[in-house]
Amino acid sequence: MIGNFTYCNPTKIYFGKNALEGLKEELKKYGKNVLLVYGGGSIKKNGIYEKVVAALKESGKQIFEDGGVMPNPSYAKLCEGISRARAAKADLILAVGGGSVCDYAKAVSVSVHCDEDAWEKYYIRFEEPDCEIVPVGCVLTMVGTGSEMNGGSVITNHEQKLKIGHVFGENVFPKFSILDPEFTFTVPKYQMVSGIYDIMSHILEQYFSGTDDNTSDYISEGLLRSLIHSADIAVEDPHNYEARSNLMWTATWALNTLIAKGKTTDWMVHMLGQAVAAHTDATHGMTLAAVTMPYYTFILPYGTAKFARYAVNVWNVDPAGKSEKEVALEGLSRMEAWMRKIGLVMNISELGATREMLDGMVKSTLIMDGGYKVLTEEDIRSILSASF
Amino acid sequence: MIGNFTYCNPTKIYFGKNALEGLKEELKKYGKNVLLVYGGGSIKKNGIYEKVVAALKESGKQIFEDGGVMPNPSYAKLCEGISRARAAKADLILAVGGGSVCDYAKAVSVSVHCDEDAWEKYYIRFEEPDCEIVPVGCVLTMVGTGSEMNGGSVITNHEQKLKIGHVFGENVFPKFSILDPEFTFTVPKYQMVSGIYDIMSHILEQYFSGTDDNTSDYISEGLLRSLIHSADIAVEDPHNYEARSNLMWTATWALNTLIAKGKTTDWMVHMLGQAVAAHTDATHGMTLAAVTMPYYTFILPYGTAKFARYAVNVWNVDPAGKSEKEVALEGLSRMEAWMRKIGLVMNISELGATREMLDGMVKSTLIMDGGYKVLTEEDIRSILSASF
Secondary structure, eight states, X not given: OOSOEEEEEEEEEEESTTTTHHHHHHHXXXXXXXXXXXXXXXXXXSSHHHHHHHHHHHTTOEEEEEOOOOSSOBHHHHHHHHHHHXXXXXXXXXXXXXXXXXXXXXXXXXXTTOOSOHIIIIIISOOOOOSOOOOEEEEEOSOSSOGXXXXXXXXXXXXXXXXXXXXXXXXXSOSEEEEOGGGGTTSOHHHHHHHHXXXXXXXXXXXXXXXXXXXXXXXXXXXXXXXXHHHHHHHHOTTOHHHHHHHHHHHHHHTSSGGGTTSOOOOHHHHHHHHHHHHHOOOHHHHHHHHXXXXXXXXXXXXXXXXXXXXXXXXXXXXXXXXXXXXXXXXXXXXXXXXXXXXXXXXXXXXXXXXXXHHHHHXXXXXXXXXXXXXXXXXXXXXXXXXX | OOSOEEEEEEEEEEESTTTTHHHHHHHTTSOSEEEXXXXXXXXXXXXXXXXXXXXXXXXXXXXXXXXXXXXXOBHHHHHHHHHHHHHHTOSEEEEEESHHHHHHHHHHHTTTTOOSOHIIIIIISOOOOOSOOOOEEEEEOSOSSOGGGSOEEEEEEXXXXXXEEEEOOTTTSOSEEEEOGGGGTTSOHHHHHHHHHHHHHHHHHHHSSOXXXXXXXXXXXXXXXXXXXXXXXXXXXXXXXXXXXXXHHXXXXXXXXXXXXXXXXXXXXXXXXXHHHHHHOOOHHHHHHHHHHXXXXXXXXXSHHHHHHHHHHHHXXXXXXXXXXXXXXXXXXXXXXXXXHHTOOOOSGGGTOOGGGHHHHHHHOOOOSSSSSOOOHHHHHHHHHTTO
């Protein structure tokens, strides 16, 4: 742990079967008006909506609905949510859904009592909230983003073709999150696998950076091994409670600030993936998967030692008699085979990207400076070209 | 993650060089009267006392001193601390020291506004506090117990020859902890190595229990690998900042509730070690080291699969062509060699235990039921006998 840091994560987690019982405990702490935020309505089909509404009514809450949050929540929808929260005089925003719904709820929470334009303030100027923040709680129904225990909030501005995440401080973290693995059983396999890769990418974005020998990297390797093991089981048997619960908890710890402590981080896979999503509206985890191999192959020469460590400690590559580069490449090769096996999309064409979009995607890609190489615009063009 | 659980850890950590700057931020949140709790006075020799007092004065605090907390804080000392805190009308208890000082501060914090006998209420009847709790902050100067980010508080009743820990809920966790790895540089090597084994034992007590395939166990393996790696460096070069900082952060995560989530835990090494300490007043980590091999050798047949996993994933034992038991035993053997190498005490005689104390130590050992075998009194006698 070479770098200085602070750590504080006050989100309370209720985990396991019947974790929704925890919601009633938490509701006691907040006022009467609850803005109930959800997505396309799948929670009305699988019974989760009914259970949540019953808990809210039992707790004497007035429910104001804000459904229809889309997978890449838009700036236009955010403006609508802010209006709804203001009209409701919301004391609590309850997000029931996956990461998009949680991200959106946080974006609303910091904007309700703010007079400035939310997109400009938080997603262009990256300012911190200087107004009252409406508390957020989450009932998680899809695994991957880690939004249930962090300050992350990604919003897409379709007009500007920009998908940008603001990582807010602990004052914006959900006050509580309800994690019942059974609530994720009805997620379609494509979404489940996409979520699995989102988890993996979160860990790797923090792992593939820095040269120090950091406890965070050892924790990351443990999380990766757990993820791979449980993903293999869940892909074969989606109703395996143990595997789904391990995936759910791994997702939370993959992105709740812990494994970034004391080190630099990369995040270029997300920047590339988000550029693809801004132009195609494709599923988040799949955009990450589709650009991963071209990007890691490109940066491997600049961080070979870490890629070799990854190969040995995560993919069980036997390093005996091999060069560091050979070990590193064998690790990536095993990773690629595993990605194909679990059903990830490995190119951006399949996600709707066309060669005509290339210039736009290059332009939409934010360049980060924490990885093994700071990319040039030409590097980005080359990586995205290799992703078709 | 088979078991249901809640997780909440609100302690704010300031980590790194000059982390003491964070103290001034935190002091703003509390009233004027600060009870400054510390141990035998080493902080007056290494300059930490002066720095803390300067920060307190700069923040306009009234300082009330409570020094002389001993390595196994006693019930008698606790009673004295309660009186001092009451006389000071303490708004904040600031613990400057190692785990004993932090443990003691928490015991005082839950007793100041409580009319009942603290030993009886918290350490015999294991009740939860039902009174106002005085907030606690920590400035950590020794690594091992994890007390800086949990609710643990171990107190020794010398009259009753009992050393008992109460694990309080998150309302008793330190509000903040200052972790500057350089503050640990002056700890004598014996104490540093003892702390290292305390960390290892904390992880193993949570790891060697349960048959499920749990994310917590994967995180534990990562922490163990980090610990072993950094310990090897720190033993050779105690002023290696990176190694000492990794040890410090690993210690915090070894016992801040995370790696116990969703699984059962053991804690028999601690129960045996605490019985030895209650009769000898020996250093905590050394008592754990001295009983470990006899205990693990005894329970290995009841949890062979997990001991084999430990051998492969932590000690790099090659399982090819070996039985599960052979793999498991080879892991323990490598662990024992490492323990000797870093300078741990491997028998209780060297810690002052005599055969005459055996009956008493057996009687002082609390029996836990989460490990691979619930011990009988005869089992305990046999394990302690093998520890001489």
